[in-house]
Structures are given as C-alpha cells and as structure tokens.
Amino acid sequence: MLGRAFELPASNKALTFKDAAGIPVWAQSFIAQAVDQGIISGYTDDTFRSSGKVSRVEMTVMLVRALGLPVQSNPVLSFADADKVPAWAAPYIAAAYDAGLVKGTGKNMFNPIAEATRAEVVTLLLSASELQKQ
Incomplete structure (x- = not known):
C-alpha cells in the first residue's frame, strides 16, 4: 500500500533477508522498493518476517x-x-x-x-x- 501510495520507483534488486525465500513473489518488488528508499530495513536478525x-x-x-x-x-x-x-x-x-x-x-x-x-x-x-x- 505504501509503495503504491507514494509511487515509489520500481526495483528489481534481489532481497537479501535471511528469510527472503518465504516472501511471496508478488510482494518482492514492493519490498525491494521500500528497502531501496530506506523505508524498511528488516529486523536486527536480518529477517523480514513476511508472515508477521x-x-x-x-x-x-x-x-x-x-x-x-x-x-x-x-x-x-x-x-x-x-x-x-x-x-x-x-x-x-x-x-x-x-x-x-x-x-x-x-x-x-x-x-x-x-x-x-x-x-x-x-x-x-x-x-x-x-x-x-x-
């Protein structure tokens, strides 16, 4: 929602979170956008916790x-x-x-x-x- 609301620039960068394999494919580019813009960085254990x-x-x-x-x-x-x-x-x-x-x-x-x-x-x-x- 945030990515669309702020029209964040597209990103094709691979996510480097330890649990990146568990992030749904449809969400990965939106998460990459937010990471690129410094909006999110994940948790201190280098995870994203997409199911949280x-x-x-x-x-x-x-x-x-x-x-x-x-x-x-x-x-x-x-x-x-x-x-x-x-x-x-x-x-x-x-x-x-x-x-x-x-x-x-x-x-x-x-x-x-x-x-x-x-x-x-x-x-x-x-x-x-x-x-x-x-």
Whole structure:
C-alpha cells in the first residue's frame, strides 16, 4: 500500500533477508522498493518476517521515513504508554505526532505493539497525502 501510495520507483534488486525465500513473489518488488528508499530495513536478525503482522509503531515509522519527516534524537512522547514505545522508534512516533499524523487511541494511549489495522493504514496514508499537498 505504501509503495503504491507514494509511487515509489520500481526495483528489481534481489532481497537479501535471511528469510527472503518465504516472501511471496508478488510482494518482492514492493519490498525491494521500500528497502531501496530506506523505508524498511528488516529486523536486527536480518529477517523480514513476511508472515508477521505489522504493528502500529512499525506502520508509523515506515510512513515517517516515506515522507522524509525530520526526527529529533531525544524526543519526549506525551502518550500515557510512551514507555512501551521502543527507543529506536520514539523519534519517528514523535515526528508523526508533531506532523498531526497520529493521535492516541483513547485515554491518550498509542498502543505501539498492537497490530495495525487496514483502516488505520488507510487513515495514515490519507493524512500523509494531505500533508504532502501543503
């Protein structure tokens, strides 16, 4: 969805993730596009985990990278569950919040580990589209 929304340039590069053989053929070029653009890099164990679910924090980080939003090195998050946001993702979550892309999900919670729903992804992509028009 992100590749199409941002019209990322095509890529024919082979994926080098340890589990690349498990990535469906139809998805490989889209993933390669996102890797080429620095939007995704996989997990620290050099896997992609294509059968896994995308968390709200992962979704938000990918969007901030795709938009090229500036990130702060030591951001302060105001979400009630800010301590649950992984340290590596905090600058991206703060940038998305500052840009008006994300809000809390109730009781000022971000729910970083929760699975991102399709509705949330579409909402973020629409918000990103509006932000790009400004």
